[in-house]
Amino acid sequence: MSALLEVDGLSVELPVAGEYRTVLQDVSFSLDAGQTLGLVGESGSGKSMTVRSIAQLLPPGARTSGSITFDGASVLDLRGDALRKFRSRDVSMIFQDPRAHTNPVRRIGDFLTEAMRVNGRVPRREAERRAVELLAEVGIHDGERRLRQYPHELSGGLLQRVMIAASLAVKPRLILADEPTTALDVTTQSEVMAILARLQREYGMAMLFITHDLELAAAVCDETVVMYAGAMVEHQASSRLHTDPLHPYSAALMQARPEIERRVPRLPAIPGHPTSAFETPDGCAFAPRCRFAEDACRAALPAFERVGDGEYSRCRRAEELRGQLLVPAVVSHEEVVR
Amino acid sequence: MSSTAGRRADARTDSERTTAAPGGVPILAVDGLRKTFGRGRKEAVAVDGVSFELAAGGSLGIVGESGSGKTTTARMLIGLEQPTAGRIVLDGADHTRPARRIRDLRARGRLIQIVFQDPYTSLDRRQKIGDCLGEVVRLHFGLSGSALDARVRELGELVGLHDRQLRALPRELSGGQRQRVAIARALAAEPKILILDEAVSALDVSIQAQILNLLADIREQRGVSYVFISHDLAVIRQITDTAIVMRHGRVVEQGQTADVLDSPQDPYTRLLRDSVPHAGWRPGADALVTS
Numbered sequence: 001m002s003a004l005l006e007v008d009g010l011s012v013e014l015p016v017a018g019e020y021r022t023v024l025q026d027v028s029f030s031l032d033a034g035q036t037l038g039l040v041g042e043s044g045s046g047k048s049m050t051v052r053s054i055a056q057l058l059p060p061g062a063r064t065s066g067s068i069t070f071d072g073a074s075v076l077d078l079r080g081d082a083l084r085k086f087r088s089r090d091v092s093m094i095f096q097d098p099r100a101h102t103n104p105v106r107r108i109g110d111f112l113t114e115a116m117r118v119n120g121r122v123p124r125r126e127a128e129r130r131a132v133e134l135l136a137e138v139g140i141h142d143g144e145r146r147l148r149q150y151p152h153e154l155s156g157g158l159l160q161r162v163m164i165a166a167s168l169a170v171k172p173r174l175i176l177a178d179e180p181t182t183a184l185d186v187t188t189q190s191e192v193m194a195i196l197a198r199l200q201r202e203y204g205m206a207m208l209f210i211t212h213d214l215e216l217a218a219a220v221c222d223e224t225v226v227m228y229a230g231a232m233v234e235h236q237a238s239s240r241l242h243t244d245p246l247h248p249y250s251a252a253l254m255q256a257r258p259e260i261e262r263r264v265p266r267l268p269a270i271p272g273h274p275t276s277a278f279e280t281p282d283g284c285a286f287a288p289r290c291r292f293a294e295d296a297c298r299a300a301l302p303a304f305e306r307v308g309d310g311e312y313s314r315c316r317r318a319e320e321l322r323g324q325l326l327v328p329a330v331v332s333h334e335e336v337v338r
Numbered sequence: 339m340s341s342t343a344g345r346r347a348d349a350r351t352d353s354e355r356t357t358a359a360p361g362g363v364p365i366l367a368v369d370g371l372r373k374t375f376g377r378g379r380k381e382a383v384a385v386d387g388v389s390f391e392l393a394a395g396g397s398l399g400i401v402g403e404s405g406s407g408k409t410t411t412a413r414m415l416i417g418l419e420q421p422t423a424g425r426i427v428l429d430g431a432d433h434t435r436p437a438r439r440i441r442d443l444r445a446r447g448r449l450i451q452i453v454f455q456d457p458y459t460s461l462d463r464r465q466k467i468g469d470c471l472g473e474v475v476r477l478h479f480g481l482s483g484s485a486l487d488a489r490v491r492e493l494g495e496l497v498g499l500h501d502r503q504l505r506a507l508p509r510e511l512s513g514g515q516r517q518r519v520a521i522a523r524a525l526a527a528e529p530k531i532l533i534l535d536e537a538v539s540a541l542d543v544s545i546q547a548q549i550l551n552l553l554a555d556i557r558e559q560r561g562v563s564y565v566f567i568s569h570d571l572a573v574i575r576q577i578t579d580t581a582i583v584m585r586h587g588r589v590v591e592q593g594q595t596a597d598v599l600d601s602p603q604d605p606y607t608r609l610l611r612d613s614v615p616h617a618g619w620r621p622g623a624d625a626l627v628t629s
Binding site for chain 1: 622
């Protein structure tokens, strides 16, 4: 069976100050129906850009290469009606800030029924009845009252549920969720994730889940891709990511995060700051911040290679370093001195 | 409630209050703090009977979700809001009412400062970083010329900003560097207490670790006390000694940070703890008991 979504060798350049700059390079993965894939990374890692490429929501002037295939059709070649149908029926996006993606002067009811009335030509009363059903699906049981309210009258968590209800209205086959719970309280995040997981199970939807939170990705995604400076650095089963990372960046990211169970004298921070693809020197983009970097790492960009069954890494020392990446940094500093 | 847990706020007596400063006068003491907005039927209680103490050189965490009253509490501490009731004692003197006169405002500024969450909106985008720090130093200590420059460079060094960055405009700096500027600006007045209101929440994880280490160093070197407001329990664990948990304007639990997080007594603290994604986490498994 071929995958529902197949991204192969995707690279994106954007015009910045009259010059094309690479923001995404050589991104490849596939996603089956019902599966959840996490994209994890910091600022400039390219995770949002990947999702925007799939929905064809890149800024004007963007240059793309590689291919994106959805259900056998090439997404990058979709135009006009076909593109509109792809965006409105096949995929749905959920964004980080629901307030930025709702019209503050239109009621929740208008927001939820617009697509049905315009695209599906459903009569208003029927559309409203379905909107109330959708709200019930995401745990909002006083839907009729909510339809008459404005976005500012709803809390962030409630509004995000409305966004999820709206994205489900068309029963999409793929959900692109871009940090959908980042702006929410932890207890609300837990509820929203539960709703997403249940609906995904019931409808068999595939989900591409973007987050900066490795723990969250590990908890809700089947597989996780870690991105850095516009490229994938690691891809493997989420369940193993925490105990057996395959790239020094993933390991360093996990170690830099404080733990709820204990306080450490000093957090193993990663020196420097996250960069974008176009700011990185030749060679491995993470090398300037990596405690395992050697001269050869700075010479050429390592390939994204298979290191085991369903395991990939863009570190040229991946196999050699496997199992040692989570060892506290002191050891390797001694090695450097020696 | 018939709970006997001494740590539960509802069972609190003065001797049991574990956020109390161990010996000596606390640098900050808050008693029965209350803030309401609006009147009559529209009255909303934002903060309701909040009491805690912060030891000199200590670090107190305030944990809570949106609407818990943690930011309103911070605004009362620095004098941006006037409490409806209760008392705020800073370094032994009553500061419940916000200062009015310039002299009093500046005196309060040398006592307590704040760092906000968003390093993108809390700096003047047309002011160079060095000028931004220099302005505070000149205002509070009347320095000028080479003494002023030296002090600005010293502040820069304290937070890891180089001369090149001191000559830059905010837009030329990254988010982490801007938050360093905000910390240096707050420290420029040499306050005894620093409030950090979600000060590392908007930063990338790798940068967040750098700033948390920096804050730990500054506390050790300068003896400045922290009120650290955050929704992030792991960050609270790393940077605070004592903590209070707030919900709907009230303190539901308080004590040593390690105790509060390792064996939470209040059901809400437990819910918060269990809502944090971890290995084997099932989202939504902890049904929210809304009161």
